[in-house]
Amino acid sequence: MMTYEEMLELARSKLNPQRLGEYDSTGLVAAVLEGANGKYYAGVNIDLACGIGFCAERSAAAAMVTDGERTVRRFVCVDAEGKPLPPCGVCREFLLQLSPENARAEFLLCEKPKKICRLEELMPHPWYRMGQDK
Template sequence: MDMEALYEMAKQKLNTRRTSRHGKIGHVAAALETAAGNIYTGVAMDLPSSIGFCAEHSAIAAMVTAGEQDIERIIAVYEDGSIMPPCGRCRELMNQVGENNYECEIGLPDRVMQLKDLLPERWDLKYL
Protein backbone atom coordinates (compact mmCIF):
# COMPACT_ATOMS: atom_id res chain seq x y z
CA MET A 1 0.00 0.00 0.00
CA ASP A 2 1.30 3.48 -0.75
CA MET A 3 1.34 6.50 1.58
CA GLU A 4 -1.61 8.15 -0.21
CA ALA A 5 -3.84 5.14 0.51
CA LEU A 6 -2.75 5.17 4.18
CA TYR A 7 -3.52 8.89 4.30
CA GLU A 8 -7.06 8.23 3.09
CA MET A 9 -7.56 5.44 5.65
CA ALA A 10 -6.40 7.70 8.48
CA LYS A 11 -8.55 10.58 7.25
CA GLN A 12 -11.65 8.36 7.35
CA LYS A 13 -11.06 7.76 11.07
CA LEU A 14 -11.20 11.46 12.00
CA ASN A 15 -14.13 12.19 14.29
CA THR A 16 -13.40 15.28 16.38
CA ARG A 17 -15.41 15.67 19.53
CA ARG A 18 -15.09 17.15 23.02
CA THR A 19 -15.05 15.16 26.22
CA SER A 20 -16.91 16.10 29.37
CA ARG A 21 -13.84 17.65 30.99
CA HIS A 22 -12.55 19.95 28.25
CA GLY A 23 -10.64 17.27 26.42
CA LYS A 24 -10.58 16.63 22.70
CA ILE A 25 -10.60 13.23 21.01
CA GLY A 26 -10.58 11.96 17.44
CA HIS A 27 -9.05 15.15 16.01
CA VAL A 28 -5.89 13.37 14.84
CA ALA A 29 -5.94 9.93 13.23
CA ALA A 30 -3.10 7.65 12.18
CA ALA A 31 -2.81 4.64 9.93
CA LEU A 32 0.11 2.26 9.71
CA GLU A 33 1.02 -0.70 7.56
CA THR A 34 3.03 -3.55 9.03
CA ALA A 35 5.74 -5.59 7.37
CA ALA A 36 3.11 -8.34 7.03
CA GLY A 37 0.86 -5.95 5.07
CA ASN A 38 -1.78 -5.45 7.77
CA ILE A 39 -3.27 -2.02 8.45
CA TYR A 40 -3.96 -0.56 11.90
CA THR A 41 -5.51 2.78 12.75
CA GLY A 42 -5.92 4.90 15.83
CA VAL A 43 -6.96 8.33 17.05
CA ALA A 44 -5.53 10.86 19.49
CA MET A 45 -6.95 11.69 22.88
CA ASP A 46 -5.93 15.07 24.34
CA LEU A 47 -7.25 15.04 27.88
CA PRO A 48 -6.72 17.17 30.98
CA SER A 49 -3.92 16.20 33.34
CA SER A 50 -1.78 14.95 30.42
CA ILE A 51 -3.35 11.50 30.39
CA GLY A 52 -4.07 11.32 26.67
CA PHE A 53 -2.01 9.85 23.85
CA CYS A 54 -1.20 10.44 20.20
CA ALA A 55 -2.94 8.81 17.24
CA GLU A 56 0.29 7.00 16.39
CA HIS A 57 0.35 5.49 19.88
CA SER A 58 -3.21 4.26 19.42
CA ALA A 59 -2.43 2.65 16.04
CA ILE A 60 0.76 1.08 17.39
CA ALA A 61 -1.14 -0.31 20.39
CA ALA A 62 -3.67 -1.92 18.03
CA MET A 63 -0.79 -3.44 16.05
CA VAL A 64 0.91 -4.80 19.17
CA THR A 65 -2.41 -6.15 20.48
CA ALA A 66 -2.75 -8.09 17.22
CA GLY A 67 0.70 -9.64 17.75
CA GLU A 68 2.77 -7.52 15.36
CA GLN A 69 5.54 -4.99 15.93
CA ASP A 70 7.24 -4.23 12.60
CA ILE A 71 6.01 -1.01 10.98
CA GLU A 72 6.51 -0.58 7.24
CA ARG A 73 4.99 2.91 6.99
CA ILE A 74 2.88 5.28 9.10
CA ILE A 75 1.06 8.60 8.67
CA ALA A 76 -0.96 10.92 10.93
CA VAL A 77 -3.67 13.34 9.79
CA TYR A 78 -5.06 16.37 11.62
CA GLU A 79 -8.76 17.25 11.62
CA ASP A 80 -8.30 19.77 8.78
CA GLY A 81 -6.76 17.09 6.54
CA SER A 82 -3.16 18.21 6.96
CA ILE A 83 -0.42 15.66 7.58
CA MET A 84 1.30 15.87 10.95
CA PRO A 85 4.86 14.75 11.63
CA PRO A 86 5.17 12.44 14.64
CA CYS A 87 6.25 14.01 17.91
CA GLY A 88 9.46 12.90 19.60
CA ARG A 89 7.62 10.51 21.91
CA CYS A 90 5.96 8.81 18.93
CA ARG A 91 9.28 8.54 17.11
CA GLU A 92 10.88 6.88 20.10
CA LEU A 93 7.92 4.52 20.58
CA MET A 94 8.18 3.39 16.94
CA ASN A 95 11.89 2.82 17.41
CA GLN A 96 11.52 0.80 20.59
CA VAL A 97 8.51 -1.34 19.72
CA GLY A 98 10.18 -3.16 16.81
CA GLU A 99 13.84 -3.63 15.94
CA ASN A 100 13.28 -3.00 12.22
CA ASN A 101 11.18 0.13 12.70
CA TYR A 102 14.22 2.40 12.48
CA GLU A 103 13.87 1.86 8.71
CA CYS A 104 10.08 2.48 8.49
CA GLU A 105 8.67 5.22 6.28
CA ILE A 106 7.01 8.26 7.84
CA GLY A 107 4.52 10.37 5.88
CA LEU A 108 5.36 14.06 6.27
CA PRO A 109 3.55 17.12 4.86
CA ASP A 110 5.80 17.39 1.81
CA ARG A 111 7.74 14.12 1.59
CA VAL A 112 8.32 10.64 2.98
CA MET A 113 11.32 9.97 5.22
CA GLN A 114 12.62 7.03 7.18
CA LEU A 115 12.43 7.08 10.96
CA LYS A 116 16.24 6.93 11.14
CA ASP A 117 16.35 10.37 9.47
CA LEU A 118 13.91 11.83 12.00
CA LEU A 119 15.50 10.14 15.01
CA PRO A 120 19.26 10.33 14.46
CA GLU A 121 21.93 9.50 17.02
CA ARG A 122 20.15 6.57 18.63
CA TRP A 123 20.77 6.44 22.36
CA ASP A 124 20.24 2.68 22.56
CA LEU A 125 22.85 1.39 20.09
CA LYS A 126 25.20 0.29 22.83
CA TYR A 127 22.46 -2.05 24.11
CA LEU A 128 21.87 -3.81 20.80
Protein backbone atom coordinates (compact mmCIF):
# COMPACT_ATOMS: atom_id res chain seq x y z
CA MET A 1 0.00 0.00 0.00
CA MET A 2 1.36 3.42 -0.96
CA THR A 3 1.83 6.08 1.69
CA TYR A 4 0.21 9.46 1.18
CA GLU A 5 3.68 10.81 0.42
CA GLU A 6 4.13 8.22 -2.33
CA MET A 7 0.70 9.04 -3.72
CA LEU A 8 1.64 12.75 -3.73
CA GLU A 9 4.87 12.00 -5.59
CA LEU A 10 2.98 9.94 -8.17
CA ALA A 11 0.45 12.76 -8.63
CA ARG A 12 3.26 15.31 -9.01
CA SER A 13 4.86 13.11 -11.67
CA LYS A 14 1.62 13.35 -13.69
CA LEU A 15 1.62 17.16 -13.80
CA ASN A 16 2.22 18.23 -17.38
CA PRO A 17 0.93 21.78 -17.84
CA GLN A 18 0.04 22.50 -21.44
CA ARG A 19 -1.68 25.61 -22.68
CA LEU A 20 -3.57 24.78 -25.84
CA GLY A 21 -4.81 28.30 -26.48
CA GLU A 22 -6.14 31.35 -24.71
CA TYR A 23 -8.88 29.37 -22.96
CA ASP A 24 -7.59 25.79 -23.04
CA SER A 25 -5.24 23.97 -20.70
CA THR A 26 -4.49 20.46 -19.48
CA GLY A 27 -2.26 18.88 -16.87
CA LEU A 28 -2.30 21.82 -14.44
CA VAL A 29 -3.88 19.62 -11.76
CA ALA A 30 -3.18 15.91 -11.20
CA ALA A 31 -4.91 13.36 -9.01
CA VAL A 32 -4.13 9.85 -7.80
CA LEU A 33 -6.67 7.63 -6.12
CA GLU A 34 -6.50 4.25 -4.44
CA GLY A 35 -9.46 2.08 -5.39
CA ALA A 36 -11.13 -0.44 -3.10
CA ASN A 37 -9.45 -3.06 -5.32
CA GLY A 38 -6.05 -1.82 -4.08
CA LYS A 39 -5.05 -0.39 -7.47
CA TYR A 40 -3.98 3.19 -8.15
CA TYR A 41 -5.39 5.43 -10.86
CA ALA A 42 -4.19 8.83 -12.04
CA GLY A 43 -5.78 11.64 -13.98
CA VAL A 44 -5.21 15.24 -15.00
CA ASN A 45 -7.57 18.13 -15.60
CA ILE A 46 -8.78 19.01 -19.08
CA ASP A 47 -10.17 22.54 -19.31
CA LEU A 48 -11.41 23.70 -22.69
CA ALA A 49 -13.27 26.77 -23.92
CA CYS A 50 -17.00 27.21 -23.20
CA GLY A 51 -16.72 25.39 -19.87
CA ILE A 52 -16.01 22.04 -21.52
CA GLY A 53 -13.75 19.67 -19.64
CA PHE A 54 -13.34 18.12 -16.23
CA CYS A 55 -11.19 17.98 -13.12
CA ALA A 56 -8.25 15.64 -12.47
CA GLU A 57 -10.30 13.83 -9.80
CA ARG A 58 -13.01 12.83 -12.26
CA SER A 59 -10.37 11.92 -14.81
CA ALA A 60 -8.77 9.50 -12.30
CA ALA A 61 -12.20 8.18 -11.29
CA ALA A 62 -13.02 7.51 -14.96
CA ALA A 63 -9.85 5.40 -15.25
CA MET A 64 -10.95 3.46 -12.14
CA VAL A 65 -14.46 2.88 -13.51
CA THR A 66 -12.97 1.77 -16.84
CA ASP A 67 -11.13 -0.87 -14.82
CA GLY A 68 -14.39 -2.05 -13.21
CA GLU A 69 -14.09 -0.37 -9.79
CA ARG A 70 -16.42 2.33 -8.39
CA THR A 71 -15.22 2.75 -4.82
CA VAL A 72 -12.35 4.99 -3.71
CA ARG A 73 -10.33 4.37 -0.54
CA ARG A 74 -7.97 7.36 -0.64
CA PHE A 75 -7.46 10.40 -2.86
CA VAL A 76 -4.74 12.96 -3.38
CA CYS A 77 -4.80 15.86 -5.80
CA VAL A 78 -2.10 18.45 -6.46
CA ASP A 79 -2.10 21.88 -8.07
CA ALA A 80 0.42 23.08 -10.65
CA GLU A 81 2.95 23.72 -7.86
CA GLY A 82 2.49 20.24 -6.43
CA LYS A 83 0.53 21.34 -3.37
CA PRO A 84 -2.43 19.24 -2.17
CA LEU A 85 -5.79 20.52 -3.34
CA PRO A 86 -9.22 19.61 -1.94
CA PRO A 87 -11.83 18.37 -4.42
CA CYS A 88 -14.30 20.89 -5.86
CA GLY A 89 -18.02 20.58 -5.20
CA VAL A 90 -18.72 18.89 -8.53
CA CYS A 91 -16.15 16.16 -7.83
CA ARG A 92 -17.52 15.63 -4.32
CA GLU A 93 -21.02 15.12 -5.73
CA PHE A 94 -19.69 12.98 -8.60
CA LEU A 95 -17.90 10.59 -6.24
CA LEU A 96 -20.89 10.28 -3.90
CA GLN A 97 -23.19 9.43 -6.80
CA LEU A 98 -20.64 7.00 -8.25
CA SER A 99 -20.88 4.90 -5.07
CA PRO A 100 -22.41 5.68 -1.65
CA GLU A 101 -19.38 3.86 -0.19
CA ASN A 102 -17.25 6.77 -1.38
CA ALA A 103 -18.58 8.72 1.61
CA ARG A 104 -15.83 6.90 3.54
CA ALA A 105 -13.08 7.84 1.05
CA GLU A 106 -10.21 9.81 2.57
CA PHE A 107 -8.79 12.97 1.00
CA LEU A 108 -5.42 14.47 1.78
CA LEU A 109 -6.22 18.17 2.15
CA CYS A 110 -2.90 19.45 3.46
CA GLU A 111 0.61 17.97 3.55
CA LYS A 112 2.22 19.87 6.43
CA PRO A 113 0.62 19.52 8.85
CA LYS A 114 -1.04 16.45 7.37
CA LYS A 115 -4.80 16.93 7.23
CA ILE A 116 -7.02 14.09 6.06
CA CYS A 117 -10.77 14.30 5.71
CA ARG A 118 -13.48 11.83 4.66
CA LEU A 119 -15.82 12.73 1.83
CA GLU A 120 -18.78 12.51 4.24
CA GLU A 121 -17.17 15.34 6.21
CA LEU A 122 -16.86 17.43 3.05
CA MET A 123 -20.43 16.55 1.99
CA PRO A 124 -22.36 15.93 5.24
CA HIS A 125 -25.85 16.20 3.75
CA PRO A 126 -26.02 14.41 0.36
CA TRP A 127 -29.13 15.50 -1.56
CA TYR A 128 -30.19 11.93 -2.31
CA ARG A 129 -30.39 11.15 1.42
CA MET A 130 -32.34 14.22 2.45
CA GLY A 131 -35.32 13.21 4.55
CA GLN A 132 -33.97 9.69 5.09
CA ASP A 133 -32.38 8.16 8.14
CA LYS A 134 -28.62 7.74 7.90
